[in-house]
Amino acid sequence: MTTQTVLTLDVDDARLYYELRGTGPLVVLVGAPMDADSFAPLADLLATDYTVLTTDPRGINRSPLDNPDQDSTPAQRAADLAALITHVGAGPAIALGSSGGAVSVLALAELYPDSVSRVIAHEPPLLNLLDDRVEQNALSEDLRATYLSGDVVGAWEKFFAQANIFLPPGMAAEMFGGERDTQSMVDERFWFGHELGPSVSWEPRLDTLRDGPVRIVVGIGEESGGQLCERTSTALAAGLGVEPTRFPGGHTGFADDPATFEPVLRAVLAEG
Template identity: 50%
Template sequence: MTTTHTLDVPGAHLRYEVRGSGPLLLLAGAPMNAAPFAPLAEELAGEYTVVTHDPRGMSGSRLDDPEQDSTPELRAGDLVALMEALGADSADVLGSSGGAVTGLALAERHPGRVRTLVAHEPPLLELLPDAAEQRAGIEDIIATLHREGALAAQLKFLASAGFTFEEGDDGAPPMEFSEQDLADSARFFDHEIRGTTRHVPDIAALRAAPARIVVGLGADSGGLVTYRTSMALAGLLGTPPVEFPGDHGGFLGEPREFAQVLRKVLAER
């Protein structure tokens, strides 16, 4: 059974879902909302209390100030608030993409709150040798949003990340996006992408934290910029990455197989 709740936090009202019972496991994306995590959450609900949520400003999580920027630190505070609402002192965390950056900020700023963090492909562009070029690319995506709209910016973002796709014969976009998808994309590019991609993890704090930090890497992500950022983070932490099925969003297409690897990782602590 899935229950849906709303939690008031400073500046926002978080929509979140709870499934299952057992140790607390948070599945966090950014900007990805709760819905795409549902198949993975269902796979894990037999062993964990699995919590998914819409990050602040996305989908069902509303902001008091729509112009507020979302930072990894703010989102980390939201994860702490979710734990407290559920009466938990700590949790295991799977962070995907920007959610992995949220998880790293959580482990840095609230070290006692995390048991195991699986940081799956965090887009930490500042760790790359071509960081300045990557930063310029982000600024171009934001400019595209204001010049051509959310769809054009989203397609440029996907291409810059390393995803390949072909337009239809009629010149139509290669994939469909709902109005909510495009609204979330616009907010992401305008108010979130800079803070997420420019986050520089505090490696000393992560090494000293009681949390176990695992870098997750998709088996099919070799052509993506997040392959490079994940390898860079793993190198700085001195731990080999753990391979998960699929690519950057492997849990979307292979939730059962992804859950199997995640169970094994969490059991190793």
């Protein structure tokens, strides 16, 4: 296990928790809502050759907001990442974001292109790139309303159904019902209430990203066939005029099997 340095950075409306590992060119690994812990095993593997920055996104776990009832938008998360990269002083970075974190790094490339030389957007759930965007946005609004009404298990069942990720009968109740860790429940409520909606409804400026100085890599899991995020990622790649890169595993392959994910990521990081 690589030695990590735990730090915080105060921004206007939040305190951002982040960790640094290793030495070398700066690589940022980020999720939303996944926190720094989710990326720690992959960060350890990369830290032999890179300085690796991981962080809890605003409002999640150890990155508290001054106002916990405010939304977390891709633009805000991009500003946070740009501030962290500037603070560390090792940019421009290469940034890998997964799921909502992929939306964050796309916003980073769009709004703060001097902070980053390349972004790897792994399965961003950008519903407005789809032909059936109206239906998909309605499904997303419904599952969020279901959660906020108090039906946690029902909301997760709707979430996985929309994502086209199969769960065996009763699995959602086993995973999300009953007593759970307090922090995970707090983070979950923030995600459903304040982060999920702004992330899935964000519309990238495809011309800005396509014609800008930041190279965009669109990542899709090899096991994500037929899932919603394969559709959104394929649409993004088409809009940018790039071929998607297949990574081992599914939507969370970087966390499920980081040792298998890492060689493919290293190959992408080494590309000019």
